[in-house]
Amino acid sequence: ELKVEQNPLFLSMQEGKNYTIYCNYSTTSDRLYWYRQDPGKSLESLFVLLSNGAVKQEGRLMASLDTKARLSTLHITAAVHDLSATYFCVVNRDDKIIFGKGTRLHILP
Amino acid sequence: DVKVTQSSRYLVKRTGEKVFLECVQDMDHENMFWYRQDPGLGLRLIYFSYDVKMKEKGDIPEGYSVSREKKERFSLILESASTNQTSMYLCASSPPRGSGNTIYFGEGSWLTVV
Structure with a gap:
């Protein structure tokens, strides 16, 4: 069974700081996505990662994929308030799309 | 501009009512999905379809059914709505594996069952 785990689930940080959100998944996948969701809104595509490395x-956002470790990271550099949102890691395997629980990011001005 | 359209954004229904949530995509995608989103539980897959008249159960299919009579339309049906089905429902579509990259989402349908 394909499982996707994100951590942390909630992150409060100061503007100007750097931080990383982690996404682990349990089996091999075809591709991995990162999405952003603002309150009351749908999901906005950020990145699609197709291959190892x-x-x-x-x-200010950078995403990476390590298929051997089954790990993707979303790195935030010098955070600004506008990046406050929920970020989802999404894994696609055999046309089935599974979400992580999301990381709610709150950036304090 | 690609689009996934969910016709009903906000609905209030009574317990026991039959509820239809409609989703239409204009990208000729084979795959379509229905999710529900609840606080603390993230997005959970209810059903998905990879072709007309084809459907597969997701993680939480109980209490739901789906219909895909045409490629562009994927309907979620609550045969007898219950209060625990109050949620935000999100439709998505994607091309089949290997032929495209991005998953596209609708705007969401907020359903309240009273």
């Missing part, structure tokens, strides 16, 4: 960056 993949690294993608957009602004």
Whole structure:
């Protein structure tokens, strides 16, 4: 059974700090995604990671994938208040899409 | 601009009512999904479909059924709504494995059962 675990589930941090969200998954997967969700909104695609060693960056966010360790990270650099949201790790295997529980990120001004 | 449209954004239904949640995508995707999102539980897969008239149970199918008569439309049905089905329901679609990258989500349907 494919399981996706994120940690931490809640993170409160100061603006300007760096932090990493971790995503572990239990079996091999075809691809891994990171999504952002603002309160009352749908999910916005951030990154799609397809292969071992993949690294993608957009602004202050950088995602990486280690398929051997079954681990993906989402790194936040010099956080700003606008990044406050819930971030989901999503794993796709055999066309079945499984979500982590999400990391609720609260950035204090 | 790609779109997954959930026709009902906010619904209030009575216990025992039959409820239909409709989802339409305009990207000719084979795969479609229904999730529910609850505080502290994240998003949980109810059902998914990888082709017309095909469906597979997700993690929490009890109390739900689905219909996929046309490729673009995937309906979630609550045969007899109960208060524990009060939740936010999210529809998604994706192309099949190997032919595309991104999963697309609808805006969500907030259902309250009283």
